[in-house]
Amino acid sequence: MAAAIFGLVLLLVLTRPHRLNEAAATLAGAAGLLLLGLLSPLQAASTLASQWNLLLFLVGLMLTAGLADAAGFFDAAAALAARSARGSGRLLLLAIFAVGALVTAFLSNDATALILTPVVYTLTTRLRLPPLPFLFATTFVADTASLTLPVSNPVNVLISDSLQLNLVAYAEHLLLATLLAVAVNAGLFLLLFRRQLRQRFEPSRALQPPRARAEQRLFGLTTGGLGLIALAYVAASLARFPLGLVAIAGSALLAGLAALSGGLQAARVKEHFSLTLLGYVSGLLLLVKGVELxxxxxxxxxxxxxxxxxxxxxxxxxxxxxxxxxxxxxxxxxxxxxxxxxxxxxxxxxxxxxxxxxxxxxxxxxxxxxxxxxxxxxxxxxxxxxxxxxxxxxxxxxxxxxxxxxxxxxxxxxxxxxxx
Amino acid sequence: MSAVLIAVSEVGAGPELEAALTSVRLAGHTLLLAHVIDNGARGELDLIRSRLLGRPLPGHRLRDIGAAERDAATSILGEAATVAERLGAGCETWLGEGEPGRELVRLAAGGRCELIVIGARPPAADLRPGPHSLGSTARFVVDHSPVPVLLLRRVASGRPASAPPPVVPRVK
Missing domain, CATH: 1.20.120 (Four Helix Bundle (Hemerythrin (Met), subunit A))
Structure with a gap:
């Protein structure tokens, strides 16, 4: 019965009849399990409580990515990729792979897929390059490079928590795999898109208007803050300190820095925050618990x-x-x-x-x-x-x-x- | 007076455009250099984000994308007009937004032009002749244009993508 409910919910999430919200589907399924007595309220509460680290991590991650975007971090990263490619389409693809891999490693796959992809589209439009190879590069590297660290993908948080792995053990098994996977991915893209990548571009087309002083300050502080957050993630993974707490503290740090420079734009941060995602994940946790029983x-x-x-x-x-x-x-x-x-x-x-x-x-x-x-x-x-x-x-x-x-x-x- | 519509791809000025301009008899015609901003990718990014995050693309991001698209399109048409002037052709420019094939056909259907000149495929694509050698925009224009279409093919070196199908004798 629990499995049937799980199956039905997944079917609803995949097909989305009447544009049904994913969170509504998984939470309704979880409510069904509770009502039918297939999962006790106590079991439900303890399941959610045991995954507090993942849920906090997701909240912290969305806020951090939103604050970084509001400070112009992703636009600056894309502009840097364009400058370093010096007019070559091939080098730009590799530079975008590198930026995407770094963003994925420290801000997770969703930040790359959801925030960096539109930024890369804007960049290639300005450079008058065919956008497809670069959009695919961004979305693929979001997945391929998400092996890098325990923070690079919510799945990694779940699995390294369940295995109680620290960063050394994690890297021992996955570092080589990550490097090779990203290299094979980039190499195959250079091959598959070789025609489109032959095109050269004029780097000056990507020039951004100079930032106002206040914006410059916000960008500098945020970039510094992101560097600290990256270090804190590495230290926390080494010491097996809960990553959710680091993510929340990191977003608080960025918000504080933004407020300090007078540039905290709550509305722009809110645009990256999704209650749907949290509801969807919570509902899923309960459904899987029901099936596990x-x-x-x-x-x-x-x-x-x-x-x-x-x-x-x-x-x-x-x-x-x-x-x-x-x-x-x-x-x-x-x-x-x-x-x-x-x-x-x-x-x-x-x-x-x-x-x-x-x-x-x-x-x-x-x-x-x-x-x-x-x-x-x-x-x-x-x-x-x-x-x-x-x-x-x-x-x-x-x-x-x-x-x-x-x-x-x-x-x-x-x-x-x-x-x- | 009726004009010749020249579809300008995202490459802007280049050998393709010069071929288009010299392939029509320039004297006596006004050229209408037309470029369409393909807003499909923007829509797709928005759709995907809504689907995954439950939120559309942020407003500032949509504005950035729109500005980049307009800047690129303006410079593309500017370059094309410079080439036309250099070749001694009088021209007007037209900028549209939407699905490129559909917008070009709509423009031609408005009665402003008597001929559409368009490249078979974007220059970055596989240029060898053979099945599927027409790009989506050219194919739409060929299929739906109310006026004659001059299809320009810049054939790359090398063999065709595939040989024409063999003639199969009819069995009585």
Whole structure:
């Protein structure tokens, strides 16, 4: 019954009849579980309380990204990418990969996908370059580079919390995978978009009007504040200090600095804050708990691991399971199900860590494969649909279907070798 | 007087535009250099953001995008007009916004022009002839234009993307 409700809610979230709000769907599903007695109020409260770190982290992250955007940080980063590319389309693509990877590493994948993408579109319009390769680069790097640190993707917070990993252990298993995945992604993009990237551009077209003194001060203070937040994230991940507290403290610091320079624009910060996202995640946490109580998630993980008896194969099973799950269900519910199942199935320690780290990579990178999984593929689907499929649909399909498995395979091999 | 509509792509002045200008008999015609700001990408970014975050693109971001699009379009048309003047052709410019093919056809249907000159594909695309060698804008214009269309093909070196299909003998 709980599984049926979970399935129905996911179907509603994916199809959105009458533009139904995602949060309304997951919260209504959770309310259904409570009303039918499939989840007790106490269990619900303890589930949400145990994930306070994730929920605080999401709030802090949205506020930090909003404050950084209001201070002009993303525009300045894009302008820097344009200057450093010195007129070459290829170098600009690489520079955008680098900016996207840095923003993703410290401000998470959503900041890159939702805030940096429109900024990159504005930049390429000014530079009169074909925008598609650069938009795809931004949305893909948001997923590929989200392996970098525990703060780079909400899924990483969930999994490193559940494994109680510190940064050293995290990097030991994932740093090489991240670097290789980003390199393969960038290399394939240079190859697939080689025609469009041959075009050169006039860097002066990206010139921004000089900032007023007050704006300059706000930008300088915010950039300094972001540097401190990045350091604090690294220190907190090393010491296993809750990242949610760091994210909230970081956003308070940026708000304080903005107020100090007289440039705190609450309305502009609010534009990046979404209660829907918090409601959606809270509802999901409760729904997955309900399904976990039925023993289904443990059964799923046990069957996934049926053929995987070594750490390396467990990592591969996690990666494939999470990548497929992310495309069927979206990556947050998919990783919640796998985490819940891995713990409920009492996986032995030598398999638990590789399985969940494999799942982390699958849930981070996997969404690029199909339209359900993530922003970037939704982007190509929309473009293909709008262009009436007659342009070169193959080219767009190639991007998701060729690049994502190659990047996943690279990350998977790097992670599996680490456990070998 | 009726004019010849020249569709100007986002590349602006370049060999494609010069080919377009010299391929029509310039004397006796007014040229209408037309460029359309494709606002589709902006709409898509807005849609995706609304879908993922439950909020549309912030107003300041939409204004930035709009300003960038207008600045780029103005300089594209300015460059094109300079080229036309250099080649001794009198011209007017026209800037539209929307889906490029649809807007060009709408402009032609207004009775202001007797011929549309358009490139087969954007210069950055695969220029080899063969199936699917027309870009979306050119295809829409060819399909829907109320006036004759002069399609310019700048063929890149190399073999066609695919050979024409073989003739299949009819079986009685």
């Amino acid at each position: 039925t023993g289904l998630t443990a059964g799923l993980v046990s069957s996934l691991l049926g053929f995987a008896q070594t750490p390396a194969t467990a990592a591969a099973a996690g990666l494939v399971g999470a990548a497929v799950g992310s495309n069927v269900l979206n990556n947050l519910p998919a990783s919640l199900v796998l985490i819940s199942g891995a713990h409920a199935a009492h996986l032995p320690e030598p398999l638990l860590r590789p399985f969940l780290l494999g799942s982390l990579a699958g849930a981070d990178i996997g969404p690029n494969l199909t339209p359900v999984g993530s922003l970037s593929t939704m982007l190509w689907l929309l473009i293909v649909r709008r262009r009436g499929l007659e342009v070169s649909a193959r080219q767009y399909v190639k991007i998701g279907v060729v690049v994502t498995p190659a990047v996943l395979l690279t990350a998977g091999i790097a992670i599996a070798l680490g456990f070998h």
